[in-house]
Amino acid sequence: MLTYSGKYLASNVLRQDVLNMAKVGNSVHIGCAFSMIELFAVLYEKFVRFDINDLYHPERDLVCLSKGHGVMAIYACLLELSVLDKYHTDHYFSEGSLLKGLSDSHVPGIEVTGGSLGHGITVSVGYALAIKFKKQDRKVFCFVGDGEMNEGSVWESLLFAAHWKLKNFILVIDANDFQAMGRAKDVLNSEPFKGKLESFNFETWECDGHSRSEVESIYEKAVRSEDERPKAIIARTVKGKGISFMEDDNVWHYTRLVDETYALASAELKGKT
Numbered sequence: 001m002l003t004y005s006g007k008y009l010a011s012n013v014l015r016q017d018v019l020n021m022a023k024v025g026n027s028v029h030i031g032c033a034f035s036m037i038e039l040f041a042v043l044y045e046k047f048v049r050f051d052i053n054d055l056y057h058p059e060r061d062l063v064c065l066s067k068g069h070g071v072m073a074i075y076a077c078l079l080e081l082s083v084l085d086k087y088h089t090d091h092y093f094s095e096g097s098l099l100k101g102l103s104d105s106h107v108p109g110i111e112v113t114g115g116s117l118g119h120g121i122t123v124s125v126g127y128a129l130a131i132k133f134k135k136q137d138r139k140v141f142c143f144v145g146d147g148e149m150n151e152g153s154v155w156e157s158l159l160f161a162a163h164w165k166l167k168n169f170i171l172v173i174d175a176n177d178f179q180a181m182g183r184a185k186d187v188l189n190s191e192p193f194k195g196k197l198e199s200f201n202f203e204t205w206e207c208d209g210h211s212r213s214e215v216e217s218i219y220e221k222a223v224r225s226e227d228e229r230p231k232a233i234i235a236r237t238v239k240g241k242g243i244s245f246m247e248d249d250n251v252w253h254y255t256r257l258v259d260e261t262y263a264l265a266s267a268e269l270k271g272k273t
Helices: 011-024 030-034 037-046 070-081 086-090 118-134 152-163 184-188 191-199 212-224 259-269
Strands: 062-065 140-145 169-175 203-208 229-234
Touching: 011 030, 011 037, 011 070, 011 086, 011 259, 030 070, 037 062, 037 070, 037 212, 062 118, 070 086, 118 152, 118 169, 152 169, 169 191, 184 191, 191 203, 191 229, 203 212, 212 229
Parallel strands: 062 140, 140 169, 169 229, 203 229
Antiparallel strands: none
C-alpha cells in the first residue's frame, strides 16, 4: 500500500549513520551528505509515497539523487525506515554490501545512478514526462548540487521540463556554496539561481535547508501547487553541517575519518536532534 512513512527521522541519528558508514568504509564525501540531511529527513517523513513491501510499486513517488556522491544521506534515511538491512550499512564499501559511494539504481530505494554529474537530472525529467503521459499522480524529486549546476545537461533538462510543463517535477538544489575544488562561485558562478530558474519558467522558492519548518513549508507549497510549471527549491545549506570542525570546510569533501575525528564527531552529535 502506498503511504507516507510518518516516521520522525532525527538529524543526529542520520548523521551518526553517515559517520558509521564513512568510518567502516574508509569513505569520503561526508560533508556532501551532511548538507542534505534535513532535506531528505523531512521529505521521507511526509512527502514521499512508497510501499515498504514493494519498493518498485508502479505508482510510487521518485527520489532521484543526481548529486550521487551525497548518497550516504539517503542510505541513512532508508536504513532508519527499514528499507535497507543494517548489514549493508555496517559493511559499507565491503564485500557483500550493496552499497557504494555513489547512488546506484541497483540498490532498493535508489531511483537513478548518479555520480557523473548532470546525468541523474536527465533521467529524472524523463521519468516525469513518462508519468505525465501515463496521467499518473506521482512526484519526481530530483536533487542536484550547486556545483553540479555548472553542467550544460542540467540546463538542457530544465528547458525540457519547462517545455513539457512537467509540474510533477520538483528540483531541489543543495546550495552549500562548495564543489570539489573550491567555492562554487569561484570555480564557475551559476548564481543567481532564483532569477535564472524563473526565467526558465520554473515556479521557484528559496529556504534554509537546515530549518525543518522552512523545508516542510516549501515542500508543502511545491507538492500542492496547481501551477503548470515545474518546481524548483533552492536550499541554502552548509557543507558538513552538524559537526563544528566540518562545517563550511571543503577539506571534508575528500577527507577520511580516523579514530580520533570519528570519536570527536560522534561525541558532538550526542544530545542533538
